[in-house]
Amino acid sequence: MNTIADPVTDTDLDAYVDDQLDVARRIEVESFLAARPDTAARVMADLRNRDELRLAMAGTAGAPRPATADAARRLERVLVRGRVFGLLQRAAAVTVFVAAGWFANEALGPFRITEVVASPPPPAYVEDAMRAHGTSVLRASMPSQPEVPVYSAEEIRSATAIVMPTLPTDWGVRDVQIYPSRFGPSVEMTIDAGDLGYVSLFAVRPGTFDVVQPTLAPAGDVASAYFQIGEVAYALVAAADAKQLDRAAGTLSATLY
Template sequence: MAPWFDPVSEQDLDAYVDDQLDAGRRIEVEAFLSAHPEMAARVMSDLRARDELRLAFAVDRGMSRPGTAHAARKLERGLARDRILGTIHRMAAIMLIAAGGWLASKTIGPMSVTEVVASPTPPAYVEEAMRAYRTSVLRASMTSQSESPDYDANEIRAATAIVMPKLPKDWKVSDVQIYPSQFGPSVEMTASSEGLGLVSLFAVRPGTFDVVKPTIGPAADISSAYFQIGEVAYVLVARGDVHDLDRTAERLSDTLY
């Protein structure tokens, strides 16, 4: 005949936490807890809450009154229950997020991370080129401002240390000006082209040594393509949406090597 075993109740667990069980019953409760990990975790949490409370109040168990012990036990159980509920809430949130991801995967297909390609921020000299271009357009509209079509690349190099590229044969220079910029003197040259129409070539020494391949800049009412070779940067500017501006910039860049 199997020995009779007294089932472990909630009162036994409370008494175990409060150190109110005799040695035999404590062994039976511990055997029960060893077979029930979830209940053991709860009891361990209660024991921790009990010890924290005793440490906080520094109260000797032997001197506490029965009413005080009962109130302390209720507080301990409440603290432990709050921690357990907090854990349950966190687990529920994780499960809800996982379920939402599974539902989205079933509804719209597997989720994947796509590469975000950000447009590079153009160098500051591109803005200088835009400003110089608008100034040249304004000058061209004024009868009192005469254009200077005489273009001498050697003289520009001697005066500004800026090497100008070799221009295409179909370009007709209409104006060449030296403008101030935040980087120092800059060259603004306006020319007409059969394929691009009216274009502007801006050149400046930005103060850094770099090699930048011809790159299309931001376009709205003005299109641009910029590049840099060594200590000199160049910006090709055209009015409106001009195609193949970067190819023209490549051809200009090739003449500098």
């Protein structure tokens, strides 16, 4: 028996089944199989599965035969088997490196991992809401710009397709305006909101369908809390306590379900 200089592995056996070996290596693999009946029987079964699949695919004129899918599944298991071992080897190596890293981290105190919390930026419509709020504050300071406290949610919905939330009973509408925005017409409502004081409720259709729970947006002296229900987004803006504003946004959001 000739001694094979390069040991035959499972990868070689899979390549033999797939016709991926050159002639010299195929002869070495066949010599290897000749001395190992059990392995040879397994490889022959794999070859049969491969040939069944090829025959089934070559003879398919219309709908595939039931045997086609079965043969494909068997052949897929054969091909995947060789890859699994390689993946397990890589996973083991990663585990070793991670363990070594944690050991070094414990031994070398200065290299400790610190927690980093990154907040995603608020949606673009929040910037429009802040701008509308500033415009409303400016309007309120000008006697020549009368406020329009008449508010009809049905009329706004009919004209803009924007559904407005139901306001708490102790809130009073001071002014309602339709402002332009980068997303189209928007509704800007200024409200006397009890303990919150003077607030703006901004609503717009941002062009996306989403459900966003009330979320505080970082700002300076003016806080904002935004949320979205379906195709309409809202932002509550005020120079008020952020937590109170967040609770108020949650109350408004709940009326839209």
